[in-house]
Amino acid sequence: MASAFISRYNDVDGYWGMGMIYRDLSIRCVHTFRLDLLTGHTLPSLSYTPMIAKTYGQRLLRMIERYGLSLSQVSEARIEILFNTQQPMGAAVTDRRSHGDPFSCTAYIRDDLGHVWTFSQRGRCRRHDPGKEQRSTRSNTDFHEA
Numbered sequence: 339m340a341s342a343f344i345s346r347y348n349d350v351d352g353y354w355g356m357g358m359i360y361r362d363l364s365i366r367c368v369h370t371f372r373l374d375l376l377t378g379h380t381l382p383s384l385s386y387t388p389m390i391a392k393t394y395g396q397r398l399l400r401m402i403e404r405y406g407l408s409l410s411q412v413s414e415a416r417i418e419i420l421f422n423t424q425q426p427m428g429a430a431v432t433d434r435r436s437h438g439d440p441f442s443c444t445a446y447i448r449d450d451l452g453h454v455w456t457f458s459q460r461g462r463c464r465r466h467d468p469g470k471e472q473r474s475t476r477s478n479t480d481f482h483e484a
Contacts, residue, residue, distance in 0.1 A: 340417065359419065360466065364421075364465055372416060420441060420442050
């Protein structure tokens with residue numbers, strides 16, 4: 339789930355969703371984004387986050403079904419992104435093929451027995467700038483940036 343969320347296929351009106359989120363959080367001087375995959379609530383709430391919540395909530399349902407589970411077996415599911423993360427002492431530098439600031443994205447799933455499953459990805463992200471980016475032909479027509 340974390341890998342899919344940070345992939346370049348996470349589009350918001352044809353732009354990379356991570357760059358959009360990073361830009362809008364930076365404006366608010368906030369470094370953390372949370373998406374509750376069960377309720378669709380995000381913190382903070384941004385104009386396009388209902389679309390993202392719907393997309394990734396549906397991905398969660400498909401993933402649960404693929405593993406032969408039911409939604410009743412999931413008590414919590416969320417994605418949490420921390421922008422401007424620092425690398426731990428002695429850690430390898432995050433992939434330098436990408437530009438921007440480091441971030442971490444972690445998917446958390448808690449089952450009905452209380453077990454917590456996590457998966458984390460690290461990467462780099464620049465703030466969205468339509469002047470420096472090309473819009474994807476996969477653009478979502480339900481959302482248009484102001």
